[in-house]
Amino acid sequence: MQTVTTQGTEPLLSITGMKKHFDLSPPLLNRMIERKPAQHLRAVDGLDIAIPKGKTFSLVGESGCGKSTVAKLVVGLYGPTEGQVIFDGADLTDLEASQRADYRRRIQMIFQDPYASLNPRWRVRDIIAEPMRSFGLVGSKQEERDEVARLLELVGLNARDGEKFPHEFSGGQRQRISIARAISSRPDFLVCDEPTSALDVSVQAQILNLMRDLQEELGLTYLFISHDLAVVDFMSDYVGVMYLGRLVEVGPANEVFHNPTHPYTRLLMDTIPDMGMTRRDRAPVAGEVPNPINPPPGCTFHPRCPLANARCKAEPPQLRAMPGDARVSCHAAEEGRIPPLAKGPQAQNDEPTMQLRASAGGA
């Protein structure tokens, strides 16, 4: 299986041929008596990504596209239906439980909701020390206390905050606690599932800055999951755009954001509220994400795509390399039917979308 985003360097984590299907079939008796068909939700349907060490790979997409399922597959909360998670050369889906522990220590997760992800009955020092205890990383009580204090200060809290309970903190401070817990087992890899979407913007800025600082300081590698394109652009080295369980476009962040090829990526770019105050009318993007239990045949995006033709309705496209480093899964791109984006300075955030509108007019 090919790696998608790296050239030369060995990825720290790669996912190959990943599929996760959920069985939503009615009970066997109903199927037999009422002749109800079996139903499968293909939450993730063939995904290949590779994340180089020290970099941030972001998955972006709308709700139901499968991005959170990928997060759970990577940390091992779900087992895959098919495919592998290869971390530092080892296949995590095929390890003995005893061997798995050390890899689990090296992959930690930050969750979306800091109100639900911290045990309200534990003191903060216990919350942060728990991963160290379970992996046996600290010897004495004193050592543990020092380490908790160091972690609290590292994430911008006070060492004395360890004595408090989670309810005594605001949302942003709680997310700092979550981060301290995630890094307490000295991981190499963090899975961050919408870590700032429950926070106010000014607090979001603090947390995003903190995450970038920690990445630099500790050499962490991130899998970052978000629906907010501006946040993703700020955080990422590589971006994968997901639609109904598949990647439609993947590549270096600046390329995907400044030269989006797939019609869905362009659609997402066009939905970013316009802070440039140009008062453009947004292209009215028709339609919604279809039901993933019963996805459209061919390219799953074709009902919303302005460029769809007969081939798109019949044949699912594959990820193909484009000029540049991005890979796109689109028949129109392969056949050269994608209208080009006008080239120009990309200094302002509304530029790409303006260009898209100009080109989408004829479609």
Add this chain to the structure above:
Amino acid sequence: MQTMTHSADPLLQVRDLSIAFDTRHGPLRAVDNITFDLAPGEILGMVGESGAGKSLTGTAITGLLERPGHISGGEIHFEGQRIDTLSKDAMRPLRGRKIGAIFQDPLTSLNPLLTVGKQLVETIQTHMAMSKDAARKRAIDLLAEVGIPAPEQRVDHYPHQFSGGMRQRVVIALALCADPKLVIADEPTTALDVSIQAQILALLKKMCREHGAAVILVTHDMGVIAETADRVAVMYSGRLVEIGPVEQVVKNPRHPYTKGLMGSIPVVGGGLKRLTQIDGAMPRLTDLPSGCAFHPRCPKATEACTRVKPSAVKVDDGQVACLLYEGAQ
């Protein structure tokens, strides 16, 4: 850009409005002396972080404030009539008829046991003298207008048969079905996916323009405001810190809080290494600082800021409540 807000007779006047919650430890002031006008047909964005009091202000205008919250001072005038002192019964015909409301979660604001048609017909008949058939026809027309495909069939469907974006379209139809003069839209797109959010905002704007309704758009998302509103009111800790034409507030914010807020929003293609950050968090209502509520986080705070509560002063076409600008008057 509309700058006629003060020339025409305002549709809504909010004067020194305060909202308090009675607690065992005395009253908590959640909204503190806010004053603003709204012109007919104008879209006013209200922005602020959670707990800034923006939703409460909207709730107070619709008369839906629930105990222990109550209006503890000030006045609200709508079309020249004082409405904050009206009884529940006197307020009811106004609400829905003259003042519509759109809430964040479209599933909880629709009755799951009634078809959307029934809910629309009921609302139309409550506020307008119309036969059942005429009301049903109007309901179908409205559904078509908000972009629901096959409205003749969809009118007899239940809310759960609609997707999130479609439900919010129904809610917009419901809010506008009696042609209100004012719509309070409280985070109308927060529960929706980004691509649907764009559709709903465009629809809300179009519908309100066509029906001549003014809108108070309450949101925490500055992008939504920049795209939709004519004027912006920025709230912090229950106070109005800055109000002005959207272009001025977004491109040239004056209050240090607004400046920090604008700098903390990541933009695509910004190419930034770091976001501007406002350290700390908004104070709790139980623990409001003296003077300007923003002073503990403000990079420009002086000794005076810890003592004096700033009042709004005119800066260009807007107003700013900050001591930095009081001397300039």
